[in-house]
Amino acid sequence: MEFDWQAWFTAGVAIIVVIALIREVARPDLILLGGLALLLLTGILTPEQAFAGFANPAMLTVAALFVVANGVERTGALRFLDYALTSGSAGVPRIITRMMSSTALLSAFLNNTAVVAMLTPRIQSWGKKNGVPPSKLLIPLSYAAILGGMTTLIGTSTNIIVSGLLEAGGHHGLGMFDLTWIGIPAVILVVIYFIILGHRLLPDHSREEQQFKDGLENCLFEVRVASGSPFIGRSIADSGLRALGDAYLAHIRRHGELIPVTPREILRRGDVLVFVGSAASLDRLLQMPGLERTIAAVADNDRMTLPLYEAVVAPTSKLVGRTLREASFRENYQGVVLGIQRKDEQITESLGRIPIKAGDLLLVEAWNGFDKRWNENREEFYLVAPRRPQQEKVLTAKAPVALAILLAMIVAFSTGIVPLVTSALAAALAMIVTRCLRGREAREAIDVPLLVVIASAFGVAAALEKTGVAAAIAYSISSHADAFGPLGVLAAIYITTNLLTEFLTNNAAAILMVPIALAAAADIGVDATPFAVAVAVAASSCFMIPIGYQTNLMVMAAGGYRFSDYIRVGFPVSLLVFITAMTMIYLVWF
Secondary structure, eight states: OOOOHHHHHHHHHHHHHHHHHHHTSSOHHHHHHHHHHHHHHTTSSOHHHHTGGGGOHHHHHHHHHHHHHHHHHHHTTTHHHHHHHHSSOOOHHHHHHHHHHHHHHHHTTSOHHHHHHHHHHHHHHHHHHHTOOGGGTHHHHHHHHHHHHTTSTTSSHHHHHHHHHHHHTTSOOOOTTTTHHHHHHHHHHHHHHIIIIIHHHSOOOTTTOOOTTTOOSSEEEEEEEOTTOTTTTOBHHHHTOSBOSSEEEEEEEETTEEEOOOTTOBOOTTOEEEEEEOHHHHHHHHHSTTEEOSSOOSSSSTTOOOOEEEEEEOTTOTTBTSOTTTTTHHHHHSEEEEEEEOTTOOOOSOGGGSOBOTTOEEEEEEOTTHHHHHHTOTTTEEEEEESOGGGSOOOGGGHHHHHHHHHHHHHHHHTTSSOHHHHHHHHHHHHHHTTSSOHHHHHHHSOHHHHHHHHHHHHHHHHHHHTTHHHHHHHHHHHHHGGGHHHHHHHHHHHHHHHHHHHSOHHHHHHHHHHHHHHHHHHHTOOSHHHHHHHHHHHHOOOSOGGGSHHHHHHHHHHTOOHHHHHHHHHHHHHHHHHHHHHHHHHHHO
């Protein structure tokens, strides 16, 4: 097959996009939008072709489902499953069975990230109560959320995108429960794997766990003795500040000098008290009259209470090797660091003078939205999590309404009454009209960068198909795997997609591979549906590398996991899902 300049240029842009996504040189939405711009400027795509993805029903469906899922979460409509999950005591195999099956059920209809965020603190609490290290439970939690997303069409945005591309190629889209043929057997097999072997491969990082939702356990923080403080002139013993149960006074800084902590030491105005302990003790200290922050609050009014976030510094962050002062943290990140926790090392310097290291856990006070803004940029932080999401008011009275809207949406699409995009948009509107969500909350629920990724990737995929690059890649794959029949070609498509998704975002991998999968099916003269299904499942099967899927990143810090933990535990899971997918696709679609 001969390529013209447009095909070579499109192939080059696709390679550059893939490399840029793997190396994380910028945010995924900017990378894909930049690739789309190159294809548009060179005339390979017309404006209508380049921006068709922004009006694609799949993208609108994903946006609406963000609102629906947020409404369900906001009202606590499914919280009864959460409490049933962690009630009572049981051994590791039993809790893994309950946890993974419940999580998969929730993730089949709700956003995976929201499910993991809701269940992580409760799994940690249950493990602590029953003497089970959370590191034995949190990777299975993430994997169950991923597997649950494979089970229905709305379980993850990847499935919706694949269905939309299938329809755009002139084929029937996927039904609500088409993927259930693969999802349920995969969940069962993976649960059995964790009961028999997987939980033995999981590490015991009980000493390293970073309790995200319950607060930092070994954090360095500072408070200052304010003017007029009742502590002035009193000894440390009389003030009751030497030991607080969950924190201790490490030393005192006075005019740049370190003062040893002795019971008889008299406190003076301006003394900086350096504590090591839980972040909960910082809250109590700041509520004591006469103690104040050592740095200015983010709010103009110091009495204003702002949310606290816990942020894990990424290796690529500009903070690494620099102090908070050198990095101008407040100006550049719009937040104030109140405490720092560092694994395997005790830190005693002033907060503003400590060179930050990758993996440091920062306690940050910031305005609402700090977590959403920085979670979109993996270059700076692995994960930013609200320290106290439970403080947000839950509209429990609206829970039955939200649940009814969700069920009505599922029934309306499953029975063929209306298309998925129609039922999703109607459900999103119903969430707002019934006050399950306010308009502002609905807007904030929509992940705009993800929608840009989807829409831009649609344009790149259109260029691959238009210039013949997709057909050429498909021909290369089918010619090498054709000796093993259609199932061999299908396996090659699956493995290629799976390798891509471990390094790219799952949506980008799916969108790039669907045109190739459809071309491969046409090349060997078989139905395209099983090939699209293989891409959907493979694109979600990110188990071996933590950076490939956000829930893996979320539990990485909370469980104290290392990169190697995912490879050791995740490879058998990837293999099981591959075997399940190939078997069920052969039985159902061939």
